[in-house]
Amino acid sequence: MNFALNGEARSVEPASGQCLRTLLRGLGCDGVKKGCDAGDCGACTVLLDGEPVHSCIFPAFRAEGRSVTTIEGLAGPDGLHPMQRDFLAAGAFQCGFCTPGMILTAASLDQAQRRAPGQALKGNICRCTGYRSIADALLGMANIDANRVPDAPAWGRSAAAPAALAVITGRARYTMDVGHDRTSPDIVGRAATPPAPMLHCRLLRSPHAHARILGIDREAASLVTGVRLILTHEDVPATLFSTARHENPYDDPDDTRMLDDVVRFIGQRVAAVVADSEQAAVRACSLLSVTYEVLPAVLDPEQAQLCGAPVIHAKPADSRIADTGRNIVTELHGGIGDLAAGLAAADVTVDVTYRSQRLQHAHLETHAAIAWQDADGVLTVRSSTQVPFLVRDALCRLLDMPRAQVRVLCERVGGGFGGKQEMLIEDVVAFASLRLGRPVGIEFTREEAFIGAFGRHAMRVRVRLGARCDGLLTAIAMDVLSDTGAYGNHGPGVLFHGCGESVGVYRCDNKWIDGVAVYTNTPPAGAFRGYGLSQTNYAIESAMDELSEALGLDPIVLRERNVVRPGDPMVSFDAAAHDVEYGSYGLDQCLSLVREALARGTDRLPPEGDEWRVGEGVALGMIDTVPPRGHLSQAEAAVDADGSVVLRVGTAEFGNGTSTVHMQFAAGILQVPEGRIRLSQSDTAQLGYDTGAFGSTGTVVSGLATVHACNALRDRLLEFGAGLLEVPAGECVLDKGAVRHGARRVGYDELAARAAASGVRLHGSGAVTGSPRSVAFNAQGFRVAVNRATGTVLILQSVHAADAGRVINPAQCIGQIEGGVAQAIGGALMECMVIDATGAIANPSFRNYHVPRFSDIPHTEVLFADTFDRLGPFGAKSMSESPFNPVAAALGNAIARATGRRLRATPFRADSIVRRLSSREDD
């Protein structure tokens, strides 16, 4: 087949069933992304004779005689296409995985389409941004401060992401983007990509919710041409571990085997096949013949705890499962004061139960990893992970290898939201590559992302509140049932975290919390943005709204009367000492900001007609700025021979924007333009340690390590420079890439040369432990119009106030908040992973699991409290996951106020709203 690719004549022979995306990626166009395999997400968009198509569903052979333009070929001779420039200026991306497809689509729109972007972009999913910055790009609005002044302050400036240019040109390398550049060594001189073409690994998955594997006949599969290795439970270590990754590996129960002889959910991996081609691996998987003894399964977490329910894990005590007989992973019971007395003292009580559904992260880059051994025999795993160091340690334990022999790295990660705080694939490809002595890679399909990677815990939360007439709380009780699915990864952490700040934010003498996380034969849940707080926050903040209705008290006033203030203990289920402090406090401001914004209103009016009812709802959230039990981070800064700065950090970049923040810190402290800083990150070979990019730690923990490293380097530069200038170091300053004393300057390049000549290292390192911790706050307000006849919900106003401490990069921090609100609107109004009667996920695709599109997300006004945190770097606090947490309750409260009826389960879809409004049940 002959066709033109980015203006160049190409001749290739496509396979009969090959799609254009695979063909183009094979030709080195790594900017053509694989997001959904189904024409739903748009990440693979290319132009065909100028018209955009989803290349994943376009038969490759039909490119014959056509002209194909990928992101690599979009730019004109003058460098960038205007749309690329607009995306750059607007900062219209976070992880950037959707960006090439988004830009190509946007670039193809005519004027009419640009006036209706909701319709025009319905085939493009961005999971990170909430689309506002993309809308800005379409309007040609700039959000990024392109001015790279060398003496820029380290904070308060919307600097561009260091990878911005690479992202918008499709050159940013995600995990599987190793097609055309196998040789370039990374900053430490060790290749970040495999030395040879990889073999392909595919997984056979269980069709049963609970079964014992009696036998696996691999004969037919092994006869498939190109098959190199078939792994079953007989071939791999039987070591028990947890896929969840935490600083403390004992946080999670060891209940998982690499490949088990018992399967406990539909979709659990049964066998792995490694072959020369993906096609051979897929075909071989289909030929594996497995004999199962089907076991009784339990899908419901209430029933799973009952006597006589099937026991899902008969495991030894050192697996750390609380009660194997009752399928309980972990439970907690505790409180302060006297709950009964508190309820008795109340003038008004509410007793309500809320349900939160299972959600999918829907990061656009699915889980992917490639493992190989480098020239020194070091097992190297390139992975799409938030936690390279923790995966490294897990592999060391599982494969019984020393740390020095295992290296885990990631380059750019295409979204995570908690879904990549897990070792789901690295073990298998690492093991296979050691066995075969060749690179082995795996990449999940979108369907596997739903069935073989783990979503949010579904929870049932009962809340009882008691209050006096004046609104002061006398009692808070919460009873949480968390469905952890077939494995306990993150089950304990999510339960404990969920039972923390949502209750701790209220001052009350009598509190009691019961919590239990239960196994069921359903796909496991895992870490998800908010980490348990989104579910309990929904329940508590909805119950507070019901309480305010019962009291006849304004919901913001009720909260103001009860929230903790600096000096108050932050207590939920126990009064034990902890390391959380009020490094700053802006909750009062957040509530005021939301109140004022709702009072101001917007110009968006409800539709006319008496079917439409309008209501306002608010909710708040508190979150510790760092996960508990330690979060370690190291950073190193050095001046290179050419006078540029090399900054090494352990934390990963998956769209959270922390790389930009690190650059800003370094630029501000070392007084060099960001362009003179090279950032190298998330590679266990280049730095001692970093717990990982979760718990919103990229700025407050890892960033603080960067600040320490840069401060140390600054001192070193001043000392060395002052020596050269023969003046006291205390009289020198860093200024525009030089040490300056009065009018005399010595540039970093000269310093580097002189240092090298005299054997001095211009280097600084920083290390932090993630303790003590501070608290960040969020408040969300909505005004909605609800059509009582159709159930349609229109968001007329959305306002989010955040206490993020001092904001380092306003454009990015606003983007994190907008993205969190958007993801939460999806969870509150649209998204639901449905488990069918057999225990399978009924909707494992973007076609049937509705991730918000452009037209689904309203503009959210983002307001910041004016605070300065004494613990965070430059006064900053965390602000990544927490914006998600108050959204569902605020929306539910607004809908309840509008309609007079309350839904007590998410999502609030039009059909459930109508059903609720027509039911005779009272609230």
Add this chain to the structure above:
Amino acid sequence: MHGLGRPGAFLARCARPKAEEPALDLHFVDALVRPDRRAALPAPRPGDAFLAGGSWLFSEPQPGLRRLVDLQSLGWTSLVAGADGLEIAATCSLAELEACEPPAGWTAAGLFGSCCNALWGSFKIRNVATVGGNLCLALPAAPMAALVVALQGVCVIWMPDGGERRLPALDFITGAGTTALRHGEILRAVHLPAVALQRRAVLRQASLTIHGRSAALLIATLDPAAGAMSLTVTASVRRPLRLDYPALPEPAGLHADLSPHLTPGLLHGDLHGAADWKRLMTLRLAEELRLELAA
């Protein structure tokens, strides 16, 4: 062999796609045939599928497929307008239909754009997805079904013996994912009569989300001369439903006529809307359309 993109029946005959199959590409397909004329169509064999746009075929793993038979290589003219109406080739893309410039007087051609917009897939999908593929997939939400049923379309079907048969579009889709195509048949075209294209036509769509998959997609047409009205209901029901009236009905009459059809057996509740809500929206949109035509 089955009709164009005849996936529903095809999959029913093969094993249900297993969860472990990836959708990266059609990994089980070995062969591609590109006939340039009808006589060159290969003799059917198990594992065949007709390929039109491919937007559905390539979107799922298709573990039962072994051979693709390309229909676009047959070179059918997408749109042929004549005095008696419009013939839409099965391989006509939605984008081509949307861009069609109809002769004066074909008022109902305004539906082309709105029906294309009602497709859940984006305009980029519409660049490749075909009218025939949308009909043969026979999803309740298929907007092309609403279009051709509302405009009294007639399906032209190639039979495997070389013959041809015609079938009212209303009878083409027989249920969610099933059609009247028999073994080896191909949907060749749909003919829309001029008399239907000259009608006034209005459309309403309900969905759980803006631009989401149709939960109810209704079209009403009015013969401006005779005053006859037709109401077509899709998406909320398993197969298209059409009520024909000699004149605009009264609201109560329309409700009374439509209501008995919206039985649990015919209503299509799914992840894109519960059946009771779809019923409600169908009745509501029907009345809205009646009112609009009455205005």
